[in-house]
Each structure stands twice: as structure tokens, then as C-alpha cells.
Amino acid sequence: MASTKSRVVDVHTHMYPPSYIDILRSRSEIPVVRSFPQAPDHPRLVLLAAEQPALDAALADPTAAVQPPGRPLTPHYADLAQKLHFMDTHAIDISVLSLANPWLDFVAPDDAPGLARQVNAEFDAMCASRPGRLFFFAALPLTAPAPAILESVAHVRGLPHCRGVILGTSGLGEGLDDPALLPILRRLADADLPVFLHPHYGLPNEVWGPRAAAEYGHVLPLALGFPVETTVAVARMYLAGVFDAVPALRMLLAHSGGTLPFLAGRIESCIVHDGQLLREGRAGKGKGRRTIWDVLREQVYLDAVVYSEVGLKAAIGAAGGAGRLMFGTDHPFFPPLESDEQGEWESVGLNARAVMDAVGEDSEEARGIMGENAVRILRLEMDQPATL
Numbered sequence: 001m002a003s004t005k006s007r008v009v010d011v012h013t014h015m016y017p018p019s020y021i022d023i024l025r026s027r028s029e030i031p032v033v034r035s036f037p038q039a040p041d042h043p044r045l046v047l048l049a050a051e052q053p054a055l056d057a058a059l060a061d062p063t064a065a066v067q068p069p070g071r072p073l074t075p076h077y078a079d080l081a082q083k084l085h086f087m088d089t090h091a092i093d094i095s096v097l098s099l100a101n102p103w104l105d106f107v108a109p110d111d112a113p114g115l116a117r118q119v120n121a122e123f124d125a126m127c128a129s130r131p132g133r134l135f136f137f138a139a140l141p142l143t144a145p146a147p148a149i150l151e152s153v154a155h156v157r158g159l160p161h162c163r164g165v166i167l168g169t170s171g172l173g174e175g176l177d178d179p180a181l182l183p184i185l186r187r188l189a190d191a192d193l194p195v196f197l198h199p200h201y202g203l204p205n206e207v208w209g210p211r212a213a214a215e216y217g218h219v220l221p222l223a224l225g226f227p228v229e230t231t232v233a234v235a236r237m238y239l240a241g242v243f244d245a246v247p248a249l250r251m252l253l254a255h256s257g258g259t260l261p262f263l264a265g266r267i268e269s270c271i272v273h274d275g276q277l278l279r280e281g282r283a284g285k286g287k288g289r290r291t292i293w294d295v296l297r298e299q300v301y302l303d304a305v306v307y308s309e310v311g312l313k314a315a316i317g318a319a320g321g322a323g324r325l326m327f328g329t330d331h332p333f334f335p336p337l338e339s340d341e342q343g344e345w346e347s348v349g350l351n352a353r354a355v356m357d358a359v360g361e362d363s364e365e366a367r368g369i370m371g372e373n374a375v376r377i378l379r380l381e382m383d384q385p386a387t388l
């Protein structure tokens with residue numbers, strides 16, 4: 001029977017299973033896990049291209065008093081008990097776990113299918129160990145040949161706790177507007193597996209300027225590079241007609257769609273005023289062309305990981321209502337730096353506060369965004385059939 005208490009669901013929450021951490025430990029290039037004497041408490045997890053200068057500096061002189069690269073690899077990244085503790089601390093009833101970036105994007109084509117199978121099975125087993133509390137978005141072996149990717153879709157479709165797949169923006173190497181990706185998106189759509197689109201690659205380091213590596217921490221790549229990457233990826237899909245080609249495709253966009261809620265109007269205006277698109281019959285109003293607004297309202301869900309009321313209100317507007325927004329934490333990223341990691345996280349509080357401020361504390365909309373939308377959209381009821 002459905003509970004009358006509204007549930008809190010975290011749809012944006014990552015883990016690296018221990019086997020994946022082992023792979024990162026065995027590597028010498030980003031993504032990599034490595035220990036540095038400057039930071040003896042935890043090994044460091046170095047993920048982003050923007051962290052290359054800091055990695056180079058630390059490797060050039062391992063004893064120098066430089067800021068070590070990356071972030072501390074605490075148990076929050078790989079330990080299931082720690083995930084549950086985090087959920088309990090923040091009154092999160094259900095988490096939809098996903099492998100964190102860069103997923104299997106760097107894995108050699110021959111190794112990717114086997115690793116995907118193992119990682120996805122590990123996620124399903126983790127979920128099975130906490131009935132009703134955990135589901136997951138699977139990772140796909142995108143460097144492998146298409147038949148192996150399709151086989152992986154079939155595999156995860158049969159895992160009882162899988163509720164979709166997490167994808168980065170690189171697709172098969174040419175981005176998400178690559179026609180070669182269409183059969184895979186079609187298969188995902190047919191299998192009722194939504195795509196959780198998440199950034200990793202950001203923008204080229206030159207964009208951040210010569211002072212960034214030494215002075216600006218991770219702020220520019222994370223605050224700006226990530227959301228712009230997502231925005232570009234979805235705009236490319238839209239311009240290529242992917243949403244029309246796969247009308248059953250459903251996408252959940254990380255970080256409230258990057259900057260799409262703010263820029264959709266500009267994208268639409270640039271289309272309508274583009275001579276080439278007009279000549280090619282791709283810009284006209286009417287004639288069945290779905291605007292980017294239509295696509296956002298019909299095929300896209302947004303997480304509520306935007307940290308402010310202003311951004312969240314824009315996201316609700318762009319998605320066509322609070323019913324398409326879903327709360328997330330981005331755990332284990334953005335831990336508190338000045339208080340106990342085992343206590344409440346300010347980053348979580350900011351996102352929850354934004355929901356309350358945007359739609360009102362005891363409102364139906366708030367209950368929806370905080371969890372009930374995810375239960376409905378991702379079919380998280382315990383007593384439903386295991387497969388979608």
C-alpha cells in the first residue's frame with residue numbers, strides 16, 4: 001500500500017563501486033586515484049582535465065608544499081553504509097544511485113562491456129541489499145562497438161533496480177547529435193529507460209585563463225563548465241532533430257538543465273532568425289516544428305540541483321511545471337569543508353531551501369519535487385513489477 005507520508009528521493013547521487021576505485025588506483029592519468037604526502041589523510045581523486053596543472057605540479061615535486069590535486073577520496077565515494085548514513089542524516093527515503101563521472105568513457109573498447117556488466121551488477125546488488133531504499137541509473141560501455149552497447153542495454157533492462165542510464169555528453173565520441181547514437185537512444189526509449197545526462201568534460205582549460213589553475217580552485221569548471229557542457233549537448237541534440245527522431249526518449253538533465261532554462265528563449269530566437277535554417281525549412285513556425293520549449297516540456301525532466309530559488313523557478317518554468325523537477329544532492333561531491341562530514345551538508349540544505357522558497361514549504365509542488373515526482377516518473381514503488 002502506498003504510504004501517506006510523502007517521500008524524499010535523491011535522483012542525483014553518485015558512487016564509485018570498489019572495483020571501479022581499484023581501476024582508478026591502477027592508472028597514471030586522469031581519472032586517477034593517487035596518494036600525496038601533502039594530504040596524508042585520504043588518497044586524492046583527480047577527475048577533471050582542469051585538474052591537470054595541479055596534478056603535474058604535485059607529481060613534479062611530490063614533497064613541495066603545493067595544494068594536492070583533486071579531492072579527498074573519503075568513504076563517501078564508495079561505501080554503501082556511508083551512503084545510507086548520508087541518506088538518514090538528510091531524511092532521504094530513496095536514492096537513485098549513479099556511477100560518477102567519467103563513467104566508462106575512458107575504458108578500452110575490449111574491456112568496456114565486461115566492466116559495464118560488472119559495475120551494473122554491483123549497483124543492482126547494492127540496491128537489493130536495501131529493499132525499497134535504493135535504485136540506480138546504469139552505466140553503458142560507450143567505447144565498445146554498437147552491438148555490445150545494445151547488449152548492455154538489454155542487460156540493465158533486466159536488472160530489477162535499474163531505472164535508467166547515466167550518460168555523459170561525448171556519446172560514441174562525437175557527441176549526442178551523432179546519427180550513430182540514434183539506434184542506442186531508440187533502444188533506451190523502447191525499454192523505458194530514461195537517460196540521466198550529466199556533464200564531465202566542461203570547457204577547454206584556456207577558457208579559464210592563466211590564473212585559474214593556481215588561484216580559482218575548481219570553481220570555474222564546476223560552476224560554469226559543467227552547466228554549459230550540458231546546455232551545448234542538448235542544444236546540439238535539438239538542432240539535429242534527435243528528439244523528433246526518438247519521440248519516446250526521456251532525459252533527466254543534471255543541474256536543472258545547465259543554462260537551458262535561461263537560454264532556451266535565445267536558442268529559439270536564434271533558430272527563427274537563422275537564414276540557413278529558414279532556407280532548409282528547419283526554422284519556420286508551425287509546420288509541425290516543435291520548439292525547444294516543446295521538447296523541454298514533453299521529453300525532458302530537470303533535477304533540482306541548482307542551489308537557488310531564482311534558478312529553480314526558471315527551471316520550473318522551462319520544464320512546464322514543478323511536476324517535472326526532481327530533488328538531488330550530488331553526494332558525495334560538495335561536502336561541507338568547515339563542519340563534520342557525518343552531519344548535515346550545506347549543499348543539500350541549499351537545494352532543499354531553494355525548493356521551499358520557490359514553491360512554498362508545505363505545498364503539493366514541494367512534495368512533488370522533493371520525492372513524489374521521482375516515485376511517479378521513475379516508478380520507485382516497492383510493489384510494482386521489478387521491470388519497468
Ligand code: URA
Nearest residue numbers: 047100101222330333
Ligand atoms: N564534480 C564532479 O566531478 N562530478 C560531479 O558530479 C560533481 C562535481
Ligand code: ZN
Nearest residue numbers: 012014198330
Ligand atoms: Zn553529479
